[in-house]
Amino acid sequence: MHGRPREYKNKLKDPKAAEAYAKKAPAIKQGTTLVLECRRQHRYDQAALIASEKMLKVVPEIYTIWNYRREALQPIFAAGGEAAAAACAAELALTQACLQENPKSYSTWHHRKWVVAQGLADLSKELKLVGSALALDGRNFHAWNYRQFVVKLMGVHAEEELSYTSSLIAADFSNYSAWHYRTMLLPRLYNEDIATVSFDELMASASEQKQQQQQQQQQQQQASSTTAAHDSAAAGDSSKQAAAAALRATGCFTGTASQSRPIPLHVLEQEYDMVHQAFATDSADQSPWIYYRWLLGNSLAHLSQAEQRQQQQQQQQQGGQQQQQQGGQQQQQGGEQQLEEARVVLGEVLACEVSRFAEHLAVDPDAKWPLLMTARLKEAQARLGLAEGLGLDPADLQQQVQQLYVRLQQLDPLRAGYYADAAAGKAFVVVQALGTV
């Protein structure tokens, strides 16, 4: 559907091309009919399954045919042993062949996940496979999705994955997907305590669930139709439960929406250096600039945190909690002191960033991204009390900010509407948001 040039019409005028094209449609039509008719007759024999393989290699998005294969596979996986291992290998080979033709097929990637969730695949090979897929197309989000699935099951440490993103970014600063992954890994590494669920744990919880479900099913079967009974008999409960649990494991991996604390300042410093290298290499690419906004959000979150702590202590004081007055006063001073320190540190960070962009602008005064970053940095300085410490006048800064946004309206006219709102001070959350509520 995407990206087929209209010269296609001219090409079809060639009789040979037209003939080949005309043969495809009936082949697909008849192939689909054949496979689905076999299924309707509950035929899961070799010949029928081979026919389904042929169809899937051509039209992998016929999800019903993958469903058919899974119905055939369920009893095999449930029975275990060599047959299950062989079936796993066969499905991995099939999905690999399909992915070579169509690396972005939702159905194919899902089937592979379903197969791997049976617990018989070599996960390190899966990691290699997804590494190859990403080497071919570093922006293939299906592959990234699958990578996180595998990494989760293997319990790969965030540090290793972080190195992986570093190498990808070093090879190509334009890899937004790698920068994105970084925003998930850094909080895990430095702040969050998100457990990596191992496959053994998943299997254990799955067998617990299985026992519960068996009890429920016994009750249901007494009253239910034959369909339900047939389903549960064919299901192979334990593999189904484990597969379902492993598939749901994808849901344990939270986005930065769960980021409750900012990245430590010393880590941010390194990240700022990294993006500035990217800026120096290719200042037009969006990826590092959008990543930069997140870094800035993290920096400013340190200030918000210090402010919150100071406010909490003030409230405690005003709330008249029964503390020794001296101790209470010291605490409050501690809170205020920390806030002051935060202001100094962050004031320096922002000032440093402003001067770094000033260097860019000295070379190219009309460069959109350095101008936009400068506007946001100055807006932050003015609005968050970071100006005075540097001897700057917030009102003066606000004027500069406005002028910068007005200039951006001219330099980047497609987004004039956004810059107009920004100039009116209506879009500041863009700077502060950590991607959290």
Add this chain to the structure above:
Amino acid sequence: MATSGAVTPADLGPRSKLLVDKHAAYIASFSTVWEAADKLEHVATEHFWMSGMYWGLTAMELMGRLQDMDTDKVLDWVMSCYRPEDGGFGSSPRNDSHLLATLSALQILALLDALHRADALAVTAYIAGLQQPDGAFAGDKWGEIDTRFSYAALLGCSILGTLDQLDVEAAVHFVTACKNFDGGFGCTPGNESHAGQVFTCIGALSLAGRLDAADQDLVGWWLCERQTRSGGLNGRPEKLQDVCYSWWCLSCLSILGRLHWIDQEALSRFILYCQDEEDGGISDRPDDMADVYHTFFGIAGLSLMGHAGLAAIDPTYALPVKTVQRLQQQQQRQQQQQQQQQCGQGMQEGGSSAPSTG
């Protein structure tokens, strides 16, 4: 020829207007796709015929040309895709039930004012049965998780008036877990922001009355940065512009009240330039092959921008505003009827206490 630079009026030539007759004829040729399924683009797309029908019908309604479609036949065909054994719809009569096909079927029924033909209880049960403990929705019983399915579930039940049968709070929780550093959303937690997923998540949050869970300025800015020099929108940074993002991005900006953050004139020219003035239809990019998907989203995008001659489209439901208004009126009347029955104020005509589907 302007392929990556801005589209000028001179470039547009025969494409400077929306070629409604051409597009209507193009879409009408798919009107009963299951009957004339010989062309490759028909046969190879059976796994989303139901969605294709929805795109085509809605596009026709926006252009005021719904009468060119054989809607009676379409309705019968849609119902032939209903699977009473599980309460879902398949993408075609011989394809298994799937949440996406179920949503498209419900959208078609709503569009054609034929929701009474659906067994609301059974379809609601099918949708509700796909919700996972963490609030996510699977696409079908085989367990694929994606925020597209969250949107499909919430919208499907909103159309049926049965949203209260879902755990909306849990659904919102899952959607917000998919929020990323750039304010956008991915298909599952931890996955990269993509305009299509941003749409499904913003749409889901909108239906749940929880747009507060989105960082509206941040995602609005990320979305407006999708506009490239061509005037068209891409779906992610450093990707190519594509007409379908005229919908995915634009509808979000519309829901968030930030449509003015992009250059609508430039986008309109880009969409118009993607028309096939010979055979009708709209393609992803200028001079590529047209298809019903891009035809619909191009027209939908133009409608959102108030293009003359097109009916208004609701950005959350992706259905004409008229359809959504009728739906909401019907649901209000139903609620009133139920309240009156509960208050014991006399019997309604043909009254029963079981929920009806309008």
